[in-house]
Amino acid sequence: MIADACRYNTNESTLDMDVGLNRRLCFATTVCFATTLLLNSHAYAVGIAAGLDIDNNATATYSVGGEVQSPVSSNAVRISVDEILDATVTSNDGAPLAVTSPGADAVLSFTVANTGNGIESFRLIAEDGLGGDDFDPTNVRIYVESNGVPGLQVGVGGDIAYAPGGEPSLAADAVLDVYLLADTPAGFGAGATARLGLRAVAVTLAIGAGTDDPADAGFPQPGAVFAGAGDAGVDAVVGITYQTTTFAIRAEGQLRVSDAVVDIDKSLVSVTDPFGGATVVPGAVLRYAIAVTVVGAGTVDTLLVTDTLPAALEFVGGSLTSTYLPAGQELDDDFTPGGTDNTGFDAPSTTVQFDLGSVAGGGAPITVGFDARIR
Numbered sequence: 001m002i003a004d005a006c007r008y009n010t011n012e013s014t015l016d017m018d019v020g021l022n023r024r025l026c027f028a029t030t031v032c033f034a035t036t037l038l039l040n041s042h043a044y045a046v047g048i049a050a051g052l053d054i055d056n057n058a059t060a061t062y063s064v065g066g067e068v069q070s071p072v073s074s075n076a077v078r079i080s081v082d083e084i085l086d087a088t089v090t091s092n093d094g095a096p097l098a099v100t101s102p103g104a105d106a107v108l109s110f111t112v113a114n115t116g117n118g119i120e121s122f123r124l125i126a127e128d129g130l131g132g133d134d135f136d137p138t139n140v141r142i143y144v145e146s147n148g149v150p151g152l153q154v155g156v157g158g159d160i161a162y163a164p165g166g167e168p169s170l171a172a173d174a175v176l177d178v179y180l181l182a183d184t185p186a187g188f189g190a191g192a193t194a195r196l197g198l199r200a201v202a203v204t205l206a207i208g209a210g211t212d213d214p215a216d217a218g219f220p221q222p223g224a225v226f227a228g229a230g231d232a233g234v235d236a237v238v239g240i241t242y243q244t245t246t247f248a249i250r251a252e253g254q255l256r257v258s259d260a261v262v263d264i265d266k267s268l269v270s271v272t273d274p275f276g277g278a279t280v281v282p283g284a285v286l287r288y289a290i291a292v293t294v295v296g297a298g299t300v301d302t303l304l305v306t307d308t309l310p311a312a313l314e315f316v317g318g319s320l321t322s323t324y325l326p327a328g329q330e331l332d333d334d335f336t337p338g339g340t341d342n343t344g345f346d347a348p349s350t351t352v353q354f355d356l357g358s359v360a361g362g363g364a365p366i367t368v369g370f371d372a373r374i375r
Contacts, residue, residue, distance in 0.1 A: 050083035050118030051232025083230030086239030096256035127197035137182035145177035197252035259298025319371035
């Protein structure tokens, strides 16, 4: 099954350090000045770019015998902002993903966020033997979002398969959708579950520590420093998201065996332009087909297929088709509340909808279709 992904919000961890103490001193000669006492040669601040040089100097103004003197400036003190290594991984699946046993190509979706303050590459590790479940998924693969189309697409023009050595690089605050693709072994009944996790570890940390596995004794704790390993040669500092008690750098989803699972696939069948050709130009009519398959021995109920058209497309009236519709559903262009059924096109939401009702597993795919015109 290829499942659409949606994005979730990420958490940002901030470590602030007070680097200054302001004092105002007045003398009998009316000398008044302000100075900043620097506490450290490096400042840690998520949100301030790693490698940024911060220059600061003090100035004294004063008068002698009532006559204002020229200001006096101190030497400049320069600090460079170190790189904080922080990341979060979030599961995008709000509930266990239904699968069949045996089954292939179940997709769990995650979002990896670089919540540090530097550009960082990340090792991606699938965790498929977590325990506390009924079975372990097999043939686990990792894909990274790369073609700009939501959800996982595999094949020509699809998303990139991840392999060690091809670690994705993220700027500070950037996010990346990552997909785990896995198979389900045979022999498990309805309700059996499997845990499947994703861990993201900064390459700088993995190289510096010699491990990306938190179970290893050498895995560093927050505050550990890798000298000169950060952006622009500053130090790299392990952030709080690597704290093993909270462990924000990993997340997990679940697979759950079901008696029936729905698979859906959309394709562009044809393009007909205003000149009788097949160029994709304004006015061309696109024919879409959506194949819906119920896999397994059970039955799914209240099966509803919807497709919301983007602003660049307009629905072509009278173009709805389906190889199956339950009693009471009609291939007209309206549906409730304005129409008499739940199949049709809703103009206010620009949504095509097919109400397929209850469908038993094991049958041939149901193919629905419609036309849309490029504005």
